[in-house]
Amino acid sequence: MQNEKNRTRAVTDVIIILVLTILTGTILIIACGANPADAYALFFRGIFGTKAGFTEIFVKACPLILTGLGCAVVYRTGFFNIGAEGQFYVGAMITTIIALNLTAVPGILRLILALAAGFVAGGLWALIAAVFKAKFNISEIIVTIMLNYIAINFLGYAVRSFLMDPAGNVPQSAKIDEAAQLKVLIPATRFHAGILIAVACVFVVWFFLDKTTMGYELRAVGLNKRGSACNGISVMKNIVLSAFLSGGLSAVAGGIEVLATQKKLLEGISANCGYTAVLIALVAFNHPIGVLIVAVLYSAMQVGASSMQRQMGVPSSIVNILIGVVVVLILARELFHKIKIRNNKEKGGRA
Amino acid sequence: MPLLQMKHICKSFSGVYANEDINLTVEKGEIHALLGENGAGKTTLMNILFGLYRADSGEIFWKDQLANFTSPKEAIAAGVGMVQQHFSLVNKMTVLDNVILNLKGNAFVLNRAAARARLVELAEKYGLQVNPDALICELSVGEQQRVEILKALYRNVELLILDEPTGVLTPQETTQFFDVLRNLKNEGYGIIIITHRMSEIMAISDRVTILRDGKQVADLVTAETNPGELSAYMIGRELNESYNIEETPKAENMLVMKHVSNDHKHHGRHKIEAIDLVIRKGEILGIAGVEGNGQKELAEVITGIQKKKSGQIILDGQDMAGKTIRERYEAGISYISEDRLSDSLITGMNIIDNLLLRDYKKLPFAKHSIVNRSAMRKNAKEKMQQYQVRASGKSGVDTQVRLLSGGNQQKLIIARELTDSAKLIIASQPTRGLDIGATEFVRQQLINQRNAGKAVMLISADLEEIMALSDRIAVLFGGKIVGVLSREEATVQKIGLLMGGISEEEEK
Numbered sequence: 001m002q003n004e005k006n007r008t009r010a011v012t013d014v015i016i017i018l019v020l021t022i023l024t025g026t027i028l029i030i031a032c033g034a035n036p037a038d039a040y041a042l043f044f045r046g047i048f049g050t051k052a053g054f055t056e057i058f059v060k061a062c063p064l065i066l067t068g069l070g071c072a073v074v075y076r077t078g079f080f081n082i083g084a085e086g087q088f089y090v091g092a093m094i095t096t097i098i099a100l101n102l103t104a105v106p107g108i109l110r111l112i113l114a115l116a117a118g119f120v121a122g123g124l125w126a127l128i129a130a131v132f133k134a135k136f137n138i139s140e141i142i143v144t145i146m147l148n149y150i151a152i153n154f155l156g157y158a159v160r161s162f163l164m165d166p167a168g169n170v171p172q173s174a175k176i177d178e179a180a181q182l183k184v185l186i187p188a189t190r191f192h193a194g195i196l197i198a199v200a201c202v203f204v205v206w207f208f209l210d211k212t213t214m215g216y217e218l219r220a221v222g223l224n225k226r227g228s229a230c231n232g233i234s235v236m237k238n239i240v241l242s243a244f245l246s247g248g249l250s251a252v253a254g255g256i257e258v259l260a261t262q263k264k265l266l267e268g269i270s271a272n273c274g275y276t277a278v279l280i281a282l283v284a285f286n287h288p289i290g291v292l293i294v295a296v297l298y299s300a301m302q303v304g305a306s307s308m309q310r311q312m313g314v315p316s317s318i319v320n321i322l323i324g325v326v327v328v329l330i331l332a333r334e335l336f337h338k339i340k341i342r343n344n345k346e347k348g349g350r351a
Numbered sequence: 352m353p354l355l356q357m358k359h360i361c362k363s364f365s366g367v368y369a370n371e372d373i374n375l376t377v378e379k380g381e382i383h384a385l386l387g388e389n390g391a392g393k394t395t396l397m398n399i400l401f402g403l404y405r406a407d408s409g410e411i412f413w414k415d416q417l418a419n420f421t422s423p424k425e426a427i428a429a430g431v432g433m434v435q436q437h438f439s440l441v442n443k444m445t446v447l448d449n450v451i452l453n454l455k456g457n458a459f460v461l462n463r464a465a466a467r468a469r470l471v472e473l474a475e476k477y478g479l480q481v482n483p484d485a486l487i488c489e490l491s492v493g494e495q496q497r498v499e500i501l502k503a504l505y506r507n508v509e510l511l512i513l514d515e516p517t518g519v520l521t522p523q524e525t526t527q528f529f530d531v532l533r534n535l536k537n538e539g540y541g542i543i544i545i546t547h548r549m550s551e552i553m554a555i556s557d558r559v560t561i562l563r564d565g566k567q568v569a570d571l572v573t574a575e576t577n578p579g580e581l582s583a584y585m586i587g588r589e590l591n592e593s594y595n596i597e598e599t600p601k602a603e604n605m606l607v608m609k610h611v612s613n614d615h616k617h618h619g620r621h622k623i624e625a626i627d628l629v630i631r632k633g634e635i636l637g638i639a640g641v642e643g644n645g646q647k648e649l650a651e652v653i654t655g656i657q658k659k660k661s662g663q664i665i666l667d668g669q670d671m672a673g674k675t676i677r678e679r680y681e682a683g684i685s686y687i688s689e690d691r692l693s694d695s696l697i698t699g700m701n702i703i704d705n706l707l708l709r710d711y712k713k714l715p716f717a718k719h720s721i722v723n724r725s726a727m728r729k730n731a732k733e734k735m736q737q738y739q740v741r742a743s744g745k746s747g748v749d750t751q752v753r754l755l756s757g758g759n760q761q762k763l764i765i766a767r768e769l770t771d772s773a774k775l776i777i778a779s780q781p782t783r784g785l786d787i788g789a790t791e792f793v794r795q796q797l798i799n800q801r802n803a804g805k806a807v808m809l810i811s812a813d814l815e816e817i818m819a820l821s822d823r824i825a826v827l828f829g830g831k832i833v834g835v836l837s838r839e840e841a842t843v844q845k846i847g848l849l850m851g852g853i854s855e856e857e858e859k
Contacts, residue, residue, distance in 0.1 A: 211724075213717045220708065223699035230656050230686070230694040231708040232677030 017329045024325050028318045039314050046307020047300050053307065055191040059261065060299035063088070063270070065198040066253035067277030068284065068291040069205050074126075074246035075286045076209065076222040079133070079239050083126055083144030084250040085274025086151035090125045091118035091251020092258045093155055096163065096173050096265040099180045099258070107179030114180065115197075115255045122251020123244035125151065130243035134236050148274070156267050163265060172266035182260035194256035199292065201249060206288040218242055250274060279327055298323065352415055354379050354510055354541040355400075355431075360409035362395055368565040369395040370406070375560055377510065382532060382542045384556035384573070386549075386585055388812065392565040393545045394436075397512050401433045402426040428455070432503030433512040438495050440487045446470075447483040450502050473504050477534045478527070493524040500531070510541040517551055529555050547585075547641050549578040549851035561585055582847030594794060594819065597802045599633025601822070604667075605806035606630040606653070606775050611662030613648050615830075622830040623648045626662070630775065630806040635797065637821030638810040639846050645830035646810045647689065650777045653808075654686045655679045656694075667774055680709055683774030687764050687781050689810070691757075695764045698753035702742065703731040705752050706767050738766040739792065758789030765796055776800055779810040794820060814846060828852045 029036045046053055067084040074081045095118035102110050129143040156171070165174040182193040209215035220228045221238040229235050253273065258265055280298060284290030305319035357375040361368065370392045377383045385393045398404045400411060402420030411419050413429055420426040423433070440449050451466045467483050474480055479497045487495060496516065503511055517525045532542060532555060546552060552559055553573065561569040561584045569584045608628040615622035623645040630636045640646060651657040653664060655676040664671040666682055674682065688694035696705050707716055707727055715726040731748040734740070740762045742750035752760060761781065769776065778797055782790040798820065801807050811817050817824055818841060825835045826849035834849045 211721055213712050213720045213722055216704065216707075216711050216722060220697050220700065220704070224693065224697040226693050227695065227697050227708075230654075230676070230688065232675060232680055233708075 013333050017326060017333070020329060021322050021326055025318060025322050028321065029314055032314055034312055034314050039308055039312055042308045042311050043304035046304045049307075051186070052189045053303055055186055055189040057296060057299045057303050058195045059190045059192070060302055061295045062192075062195045062198045062260075063253040063257055063273040064276055064280055064295040064298060065292055066201060066256070067250045067273050068280035068295050069201055069288055070246040070249035070253075071277045071281035072284060072286040072288060072291050073205060073209070073218075073249065074242045075281055076218050077239050077242045078222045078225065079130065079243055080141050081126060081129065081144050081243060081246050082141055082278060083129060083147050083247070083274070084253075084277045085270055085272065086144065086148035087122040087125050087247040087250035088254035088257075088270045088274045089148075089151040089155045090247075090254070091122040092254030092265055092269055093151075093158060093163070094118045094121040094251070095255030096176070096258050099176045100163075100174060103177075110180045111182065111259060114259065115252055118251045118255035119248040122254070123246075123248035125251070126243045126247025127240065130240045134239065155265070155269075159265055159267060165264070173264045175264050176259060180259065181263055182256060190261065192256075192260035194260040197252070197256060201252070202288050202292045205245075205249070209288065214238075214241065250277070279323075283327060283330055353377065353412075354381075354414060356412040356415075357396070357400060358410045358412070360396060360399060360411075361407045362392075362399060362404060363407060368392075370399070371565045373409075373562070373567045374570075377541045377543060379509075379541055380536050380539045381558065382536055382544060382556045384552045384559040385543060385545045385562065386547060386552060386559055386581060387562035388547065388585060388814075391562040391585075393562055394514060395565075396562070397433065397514060397543065397545060400426070401431060401512065427503075427506050427508065430507065430509040431512070432506060432508035432510070434496065434499040434503065434514065434516060436514045438499050440495060440498060442488040443486060445484050445486055446481055446490075446498050446501075449487060449498060450483075450505050454506070470501065470505065473501060477504070477538075478531050479504075493528070496528070497531075509539075510543070511535065512543045512545070514545045515547075516544060517546065517548065525551070547851065549581050549848065550853055552581065553578060578848055578851065578853060579844050582844055582851065585847065594798050595802075596798055596820075599802060599804065601631040601633050603632045604629050604665075605632045605634075606667075606808070607663075607665040608653070609663040609665075611652060611664060612660045613652050613657055614660040615648070621645045621648050623652065623827075624830045626832055628825060628832065630808055632806055633801055633804045634822045635801045635807040635809050635820050637817035637824040638808060638827055639814060639817045639824055639850055640812075640827035641850055642812050644827045646779065646827060648830070649827065650686065650688070650779050650808070650810060653679075653775075653777060654684055677709075681772075683772060685768035685770065685773040685776045687761075687768055687776070687778040689780035689783065691760055691764060692753075696752050696760060699751065701746075701751050702735065702740070702748045702755075702763065703727050705763055706731050706734055709767060709770075734763075734766040738762045738796075740766065758785045761785060761789065761793060765793060769796060769800060773800070773805060775806045775808065777808045777810070780812065781809070782811075782813070782816060814843060814850075818843070818846070826850055 026036045029039045047057065048054060067088060070084050070087070071081065095114040098114035098117045099110060102113065105113060125147060126144070128147060129140045132138040132143050133140045159171045159173055163173045165172060167174065184190060184192050209218065217228070217233050217238050218241070220233055221235050225235050254270065257269055262269055276298070280291055280294045284294045301319045301323065302316075305316035308314045309316040353376045355375070355377040357373065360370050360373045362370040373392070373396055375383075375396070385396070387393050395404065399406045400420070402422045402425055405421070406419070410417060413431070418429060420429065420431070426433075441452065444452070447463060447467055447470060450470055451461065470483050479501055481490070481494050481497050481501070487498065490498070500511070517528065535542060544556065556573045559571050559573055559576070559581065560567060561571070561581065563585060606629065608626050611623065611626045613623050621643055626649065628636070638646060638649065648657060652659045655671070655674060666679075666684060669682060671679055671682070686695075692698055697708065707730070711717060711722070716723055716730065728748055735748060740755075740759050742755060742759065752763065755763065776797065781793050781797065785793065794816070797807050797809065809817065809820055821838060823835060823837050824841050824846060825832050826846060827833070828850065829852065833852070836845060
């Protein structure tokens with residue numbers, strides 16, 4: 001009975017959020033002087049109209065899936081890592097260094113090595129915050145944000161100094177040679193092999209969280225640290241493990257972006273996906289499959305919006321506004337449920 | 352004219368009376384003690400007076416005027432002050448600022464100089480010395496208490512309610528504190544002191560009202576009574592002894608504690624000091640005592656949740672030194688915590704997962720770190736049946752534990768902890784908040800463990816429970832074992848006195 005009630009409530013919530021979002025979108029489109037019907041038609045044509053447009057969704061979703069997974073893993077233990085952005089950059093940098101310099105190693109192996117090294121480096125980068133939390137109880141939120149600044153600006157420094165393309169004059173690295181690139185799988189699109197890696201990671205993480213004893217521990221620690229500790233589960237070990245995994249996954253996102261999409265290291269390569277990832281994990285309730293779905297939907301909206309902007313001049317910012325609205329509504333809905341629960345609790349109790 | 356009259360106060364929570372037809376009268380210049388066990392309804396009654404709860408029925412007269420306060424603000428304005436068990440001070444502010452915080456007469460620009468002068472005057476008059484410029488977090492608990500009292504006096508209260516005021520004080524501080532109370536009494540203040548310590552009631556109070564299970568059982572003049580009578584009133588209930596307790600040999604020791612102390616300076620823990628205890632195989636050792644005298648610390652030091660500072664813990668011949676919580680569980684120490692929701696269960700997980708919090712890594716539930724869902728599910732179904740765990744709704748073993756009733760949550764913990772390999776079961780307040788059926792079930796399970804030759808440490812604030820189940824009873828007071836009685840020599844009165852910190856010699 002309880003479940004049934006929850007389900008109907010969830011369905012009504014989704015419908016309410018959908019209606020409110022479409023309403024806001026329509027108002028914004030009308031306000032900038034366009035016909036909503038035409039605008040929505042272009043929006044969907046942008047998504048489903050061409051092969052290149054449709055596959056572009058996945059190109060955009062790829063880093064979001066990986067960073068979103070990273071956030072989801074670590075939020076399960078209650079460790080609020082905001083550092084996906086910085087970990088992404090660390091991964092991108094290390095992957096570039098290996099891919100450019102280990103020329104003695106043949107292509108595919110070098111590619112794997114480069115991504116693996118990126119994974120480890122990103123994991124270690126995230127560990128700094130975990131250790132600060134464990135040893136000195138310093139807020140992981142502050143530490144990871146600060147580590148972001150360091151990583152982002154160190155990349156800016158690197159592409160102007162030791163990583164700068166010797167042949168050029170712009171702040172970016174040399175081009176990764178073709179052997180170590182992640183190949184495009186569908187001709188005439190940008191759909192690359194890295195997307196498959198991201199999807200594979202979704203299932204690996206899902207298996208890890210759902211089917212292994214480590215996933216069980218992570219879940220227990222996230223839900224009740226004190227209870228876990230009292231039953232002999234190490235809280236620290238699990239926070240450290242999830243932080244490492246989280247940093248690693250975000251770093252692989254950076255590595256793939258270098259090896260598949262840009263083929264070189266440059267500033268702003270993340271397009272802020274490390275911050276978007278926080279939202280994606282939140283909306284997906286930290287579930288790996290949910291992250292996949294939310295990341296793809298998010299990217300689809302971006303692709304549709306840019307088609308709308310190109311052909312009708314409707315600003316694509318509308319989509320970002322709408323995404324903001326959706327997230328706020330989802331959170332407000334959570335808050336609403338929480339208030340209800342608290343009210344119920346306050347009724348009882350004997351002093 | 353009495354200062355305060357509470358007449359026929361009734362208050363129930365979800366159908367259970369916390370206060371049933373209680374009458375209380377306090378005169379000016381009187382120290383009135385409110386005595387009773389945990390859950391007897393003392394704090395509820397005072398919260399009603401102070402405007403934190405509304406009574407279901409009954410009337411309060413303040414100086415002969417009908418006055419049912421609806422908020423603490425109203426109560427304070429009328430002249431009733433209350434010092435709660437947990438202080439309400441702002442840690443990072445000075446004493447002075449705490450005292451004048453949210454004062455009605457505050458101007459937009461604070462006049463600290465005038466406030467300080469009045470504070471210092473009050474402090475000197477009643478012997479409540481404290482530095483007005485010290486930060487609250489720099490003060491000792493005793494000093495913080497003085498600030499709380501000063502806060503009330505500064506607001507011109509005429510009646511002061513003190514909830515368990517001496518629980519946090521050292522004996523020396525208590526003596527000083529009583530001097531302050533006598534000063535206040537001589538100035539004509541009315542004082543209500545909530546306590547369960549018989550010695551303090553005898554030392555300080557003029558009259559005493561005793562509550563039990565929400566009812567008023569006696570109203571006595573302190574000078575005409577004695578600790579023995581008080582404890583009989585406080586506890587005296589008929590004992591149920593219909594449990595199936597078999598003869599056991601009790602020849603071998605299961606748990607031996609030698610001079611165990613904890614590190615109590617951290618995390619606001621209570622102390623336990625030089626604990627020497629033995630529990631034999633086939634025996635239930637009851638740990639009686641008023642809550643907060645080290646019970647939780649004792650349990651956690653044995654289970655390994657807290658580190659001990661010194662001493663030795665030996666389980667069935669095996670030294671537990673340096674062993675982790677899980678190693679101790681594997682060695683045979685099972686634990687039913689008093690804080691079931693925070694310590695024993697993960698309420699956001701379902702029944703299946705909660706039943707495996709201890710054994711999730713073991714075969715058949717996991718192999719090479721990969722969990723076997725069907726084995727876990729089967730285990731949950733069996734345990735639910737065996738221990739009569741009932742989940743309302745259709746979800747069965749998939750039900751989240753937070754949706755279970757308290758009794759079913761407790762049965763779940765018992766189903767998990769009472770394994771075949773358990774040797775020592777530490778059960779802390781195992782029947783608290785449970786209905787009669789669940790209570791009987793839990794008690795019989797503990798007895799079954801004992802009958803099977805295991806050792807049980809039963810920590811309970813419920814003396815009836817302790818006396819009904821235990822082979823021997825140890826009393827914990829102030830972190831020390833103040834007495835161990837056999838089942839035959841234990842009487843409610845003897846234990847009650849020990850619980851109140853009076854050893855038998857002192858009484859005579």
